Amino acid sequence: MKTLLSHGYYKGEIVDLPTPEITDDGVLVKICYCGICGTDQDLFSSECSFVEDGLVSYPARLGHEWSGIVEKVGKNVTEFKKGDRVVGDNGISCEQCEDCLSGHFEKCIHLRNVGTIKPAYDGAFAEYFMIPARHLHHIPDGMSLKEASLAEPFSVAYGGIKHMNINEKSVVAVIGTGCIGMAAIVLAKALGAKTVVMIGRNPEKLKVAQRLGAEIINNTICDVKAEIDKLTNGNGADYVLECSGAKETFKQAISIATFKGTVALIGFYEHKENEVNIDNIVSKALTLVGVMGAIGDMAGALRILKNNKLDFSPIVTDELPFDDCIKGFTRKNYPNSIKTTVKICEE
Ligand SMILES: [Zn+2]
Ligand SMILES: [Zn+2]
Numbered sequence: 001m002k003t004l005l006s007h008g009y010y011k012g013e014i015v016d017l018p019t020p021e022i023t024d025d026g027v028l029v030k031i032c033y034c035g036i037c038g039t040d041q042d043l044f045s046s047e048c049s050f051v052e053d054g055l056v057s058y059p060a061r062l063g064h065e066w067s068g069i070v071e072k073v074g075k076n077v078t079e080f081k082k083g084d085r086v087v088g089d090n091g092i093s094c095e096q097c098e099d100c101l102s103g104h105f106e107k108c109i110h111l112r113n114v115g116t117i118k119p120a121y122d123g124a125f126a127e128y129f130m131i132p133a134r135h136l137h138h139i140p141d142g143m144s145l146k147e148a149s150l151a152e153p154f155s156v157a158y159g160g161i162k163h164m165n166i167n168e169k170s171v172v173a174v175i176g177t178g179c180i181g182m183a184a185i186v187l188a189k190a191l192g193a194k195t196v197v198m199i200g201r202n203p204e205k206l207k208v209a210q211r212l213g214a215e216i217i218n219n220t221i222c223d224v225k226a227e228i229d230k231l232t233n234g235n236g237a238d239y240v241l242e243c244s245g246a247k248e249t250f251k252q253a254i255s256i257a258t259f260k261g262t263v264a265l266i267g268f269y270e271h272k273e274n275e276v277n278i279d280n281i282v283s284k285a286l287t288l289v290g291v292m293g294a295i296g297d298m299a300g301a302l303r304i305l306k307n308n309k310l311d312f313s314p315i316v317t318d319e320l321p322f323d324d325c326i327k328g329f330t331r332k333n334y335p336n337s338i339k340t341t342v343k344i345c346e347e
Pocket of ligand 2: 093094095096097098099100105108109110111
């Protein structure tokens with residue numbers, strides 16, 4: 001099968017490798033789409049702390065944002081069959097530790113990361129991908145395979161959303177116009193939030209947020225706190241999802257949150273921060289939650305999306321054929337891309 005191998009330092013190639021052997025509990029999936037994540041770009045370029053910290057072995061098999069069609073199931077698998085449309089978790093549990101044996105595989109301490117850092121599990125930039133059935137999810141009816149390839153970033157956004165009690169009175173602010181920020185908008189809208197605001201700096205990407213139903217604030221030309229105060233009669237946002245991972249936006253998130261608000265920090269900052277006015281957090285009685293992609297959150301995200309009426313296909317801004325996908329791994333080639341997806345096999 002055709003497989004992308006990344007050698008790091010901007011080198012990669014598509015090679016022919018054996019199709020994975022199916023296990024009794026496994027499902028072999030024909031991959032239709034696989035999105036290129038910022039982490040894939042970091043690992044492809046080797047310009048990231050993961051490589052400095054020795055957490056990547058090359059050649060690496062990347063890809064954790066995929067959707068596909070079941071090709072074959074192992075003999076113990078009953079809940080999936082050939083032809084089912086599926087997506088999967090970004091971590092693979094060991095099935096041997098105490099947590100796995102009691103069914104809590106989301107707590108597994110031996111979790112392998114799909115297509116990213118050590119301990120890694122071979123990723124999905126390949127024609128076929130083998131995954132234990134316990135990590136697989138059905139795609140809701142009416143959702144295209146291309147949209148479904150966003151299920152993993154949606155699960156990361158859901159990791160923040162699940163700490164919030166969003167309802168028709170809520171004001172939700174999202175900082176960061178990447179894929180996870182856009183996913184947060186869609187989930188907040190689907191949960192009925194009164195107002196959803198996207199804060200970012202790229203006008204093209206802000207336009208997409210607007211298409212998804214968000215108010216927009218360009219933080220390079222506006223005083224964000226003043227704009228949020230205008231929208232909320234000075235109360236601030238009930239919930240803030242900080243998805244951009246920058247020092248300034250962290251401060252912004254704290255400053256625009258309402259009294260007793262919740263701020264979710266989604267994604268890595270990759271540096272230490274010691275200029276934060278902690279008293280701002282204390283005096284506003286804020287709840288701060290750290291969020292990273294966790295297995296167990298995909299089902300929750302899909303549950304919300306199942307009833308969602310919003311067309312979120314504008315999040316996929318670019319599509320590349322598999323044979324020509326390598327250019328998608330270099331950020332500067334697609335400065336206005338929110339999500340570049342790779343078409344791998346025909347549906
Ligand atoms: Zn990702
Ligand atoms: Zn385990």
